[in-house]
Amino acid sequence: MSDKTRTSNTSGQPQAAGKTESSNWSRRRILGTAAAGVGALAISGIRRAKAAESSDYGSKVTPAPGSRVLGANDRILLGIIGAGGMGRHHIKSILDRKENNAEFIAVCDISEANRKTAVEMCGGKAKSFNEHEKLLEMKEIDGVLIASPDFWHSRHLIDSVMAGKDAYCEKPMSYSIPDGANMVKQVRRTDRIVQIGMQRRSTPSVIEAKQIVDSGFLGEVSLVRAEWYWNMGDLPKPEDMKLEDKVDWERFQAPLPPEKRYPMNPVKYRFWRYFWEYSGGNMTDQGTHLMDVIQWLFNDSKPPLAAQEHGAAYQIKGYETPDTFCAVFEYPKFMATWTLTYTNNWHDAWSIIAHGRKGTLEIDDKGARFYKEKWPANWEDFPPEPEHEISSPLRVDLHEANWLECMRTRKQPNAPVEIGHQAVSALHLANAAHHAKKRATLDPDGMTVRIP
Numbered sequence: 001m002s003d004k005t006r007t008s009n010t011s012g013q014p015q016a017a018g019k020t021e022s023s024n025w026s027r028r029r030i031l032g033t034a035a036a037g038v039g040a041l042a043i044s045g046i047r048r049a050k051a052a053e054s055s056d057y058g059s060k061v062t063p064a065p066g067s068r069v070l071g072a073n074d075r076i077l078l079g080i081i082g083a084g085g086m087g088r089h090h091i092k093s094i095l096d097r098k099e100n101n102a103e104f105i106a107v108c109d110i111s112e113a114n115r116k117t118a119v120e121m122c123g124g125k126a127k128s129f130n131e132h133e134k135l136l137e138m139k140e141i142d143g144v145l146i147a148s149p150d151f152w153h154s155r156h157l158i159d160s161v162m163a164g165k166d167a168y169c170e171k172p173m174s175y176s177i178p179d180g181a182n183m184v185k186q187v188r189r190t191d192r193i194v195q196i197g198m199q200r201r202s203t204p205s206v207i208e209a210k211q212i213v214d215s216g217f218l219g220e221v222s223l224v225r226a227e228w229y230w231n232m233g234d235l236p237k238p239e240d241m242k243l244e245d246k247v248d249w250e251r252f253q254a255p256l257p258p259e260k261r262y263p264m265n266p267v268k269y270r271f272w273r274y275f276w277e278y279s280g281g282n283m284t285d286q287g288t289h290l291m292d293v294i295q296w297l298f299n300d301s302k303p304p305l306a307a308q309e310h311g312a313a314y315q316i317k318g319y320e321t322p323d324t325f326c327a328v329f330e331y332p333k334f335m336a337t338w339t340l341t342y343t344n345n346w347h348d349a350w351s352i353i354a355h356g357r358k359g360t361l362e363i364d365d366k367g368a369r370f371y372k373e374k375w376p377a378n379w380e381d382f383p384p385e386p387e388h389e390i391s392s393p394l395r396v397d398l399h400e401a402n403w404l405e406c407m408r409t410r411k412q413p414n415a416p417v418e419i420g421h422q423a424v425s426a427l428h429l430a431n432a433a434h435h436a437k438k439r440a441t442l443d444p445d446g447m448t449v450r451i452p
């Protein structure tokens with residue numbers, strides 16, 4: 001799926017719901033995160049962000065045993081938490097691939113309209129829930145797809161594995177570095193199979209590009225550039241947005257401390273990814289995909305040593321997070337840049353370009369192309385023929401299939417939880433630099449962020 005489809009994929013619109021949920025767990029989590037996260041880091045002086053001190057959700061729960069041992073021919077029974085654009089994409093994609101031998105027997109969403117649509121897509125018989133805890137009580141469920149907004153991933157993933165379910169959790173895996181470290185810790189207290197939704201890890205062109213990079217084709221690489229260009233419209237004003245859905249808004253904002261909870265705001269519900277309470281903005285949203293590939297190909301999947309960033313919401317009305325930015329990352333042997341604008345769609349696409357002493361690699365939606373140095377001096381010879389060209393679009397279906405297969409074999413999938421955490425850590429670091437307007441460094445423990 002193109003991430004772009006998300007701009008028009010949450011079908012229903014919310015209304016205020018009168019329910020209040022007790023959320024001691026969430027308050028503790030977010031306060032802890034804030035103490036170690038971006039807010040605190042913006043204060044001058046060195047701040048240490050230790051996951052162990054700040055985010056321990058799930059630590060006191062005894063994990064339930066896994067639901068059952070799956071044989072090669074057993075039908076896998078799934079549930080979905082978050083049936084918006086990406087959740088419904090997963091339902092269709094998994095059901096379309098018959099060899100998956102899987103079905104959805106339960107749907108959870110706080111939107112009544114999205115619940116209904118998803119149940120219909122699942123054949124009409126799936127049970128539906130507003131609260132994910134109720135879905136997780138279904139003993140017959142083997143695995144759970146999590147496609148909720150980013151600030152819910154931690155709780156949804158930890159609750160799922162503690163309930164004995166395998167899980168596919170969408171990217172960006174975490175809302176903060178401490179959050180992600182705790183997710184790794186809690187998942188590894190169990191024997192559950194967890195895949196993070198970074199589908200480039202299962203896309204043939206990227207896998208083959210990794211092999212060619214490992215063969216030394218590029219030589220020493222000193223610069224890698226990740227870029228993303230889309231032209232997006234302004235957000236509507238809340239008063240102009242008509243709501244025809246019934247949404248449990250109190251539950252939506254349950255993970256937030258009281259001062260970050262607001263009366264029903266349909267724009268924040270629908271466009272949550274452009275507000276800091278719910279997401280790291282496009283820095284983490286799209287950046288997770290691309291920085292993961294950069295780290296996988298060139299830095300043993302490890303996060304950077306430091307990041308700097310400049311960005312702002314220059315044009316798009318209603319955005320709180322930047323519509324345009326450039327982050328610079330320092331890795332031990334090279335630097336990477338990550339540039340995005342949603343104000344102009346030059347090429348209408350994403351790309352990663354790696355510059356080596358012996359060659360250049362371009363990866364994009366079409367596939368991967370390797371060019372030998374040096375490029376031709378004559379303009380007539382442009383563009384040169386690639387030495388290697390691997391054509392393949394992104395394959396979410398193969399990433400899902402890899403998870404389902406690993407549920408049967410109990411092998412680790414292509415994007416396990418450590419990889420998900422390391423990928424988004426780079427972007428959380430860049431957001432810390434953005435808020436502090438200073439260079440942010442990450443200690444070798446992968447958790448301690450320092451801003452001088």
Ligand SMILES: NC(=O)c1ccc[n+]([C@@H]2O[C@H](COP(=O)([O-])OP(=O)(O)OC[C@H]3O[C@@H](n4cnc5c(N)ncnc54)[C@H](O)[C@@H]3O)[C@@H](O)[C@H]2O)c1
Nearest residue numbers: 003006010082083084085086109110111114147148170171
């Ligand atoms: N891998 C990819 O290419 C890709 C593409 C798009 C989105 N995503 C990721 O998928 C996730 C969902 O994104 P989306 O575009 O589908 O957003 P969306 O807003 O369309 O859908 C989110 C859904 O979650 C529901 N929800 C919110 N809080 C909930 C809760 N507590 N319990 C149950 N349901 C809840 C909402 O009602 C909505 O239906 C995000 O993490 C996003 O980054 C990944």
